[in-house]
Amino acid sequence: MEDGISKKEHWMVCKWRPLCAIVYLIICVWDFIIAPIAFAWIQYNIGGNTIAQWQPLTLMGAGLLHIAFGGILGVSAFTRGMEKRDNNYREYRNSRYRNDDRDYVDNYRGRYQHPYDEN
Numbered sequence: 001m002e003d004g005i006s007k008k009e010h011w012m013v014c015k016w017r018p019l020c021a022i023v024y025l026i027i028c029v030w031d032f033i034i035a036p037i038a039f040a041w042i043q044y045n046i047g048g049n050t051i052a053q054w055q056p057l058t059l060m061g062a063g064l065l066h067i068a069f070g071g072i073l074g075v076s077a078f079t080r081g082m083e084k085r086d087n088n089y090r091e092y093r094n095s096r097y098r099n100d101d102r103d104y105v106d107n108y109r110g111r112y113q114h115p116y117d118e119n
Helices: 011-047 064-094
Strands: none
Touching: 011 064
């Protein structure tokens, strides 16, 4: 927000987390479900039996792809949760409901205490 004018974010800025999760899901479904079945089906139809077993491509290199995606998705989910928590708290503190109830100010401690807040 610049000079009080809200600027609409690009769709990729706010949708990169779900997009990253969908890409990871597609990779996992391909590597662990579709490719092994297709590999066995092709072997059976061409040679009459299955000779080799599918080796998941994403587990080569000690599964670094899964570690990287797990780190990216885990940290981004945690930081997004913190962002949402902070935004909800900020909206709650600045809401009209709280600002209109100024008669609940605790004068002894000089702090604002709403009747629904926990002591």
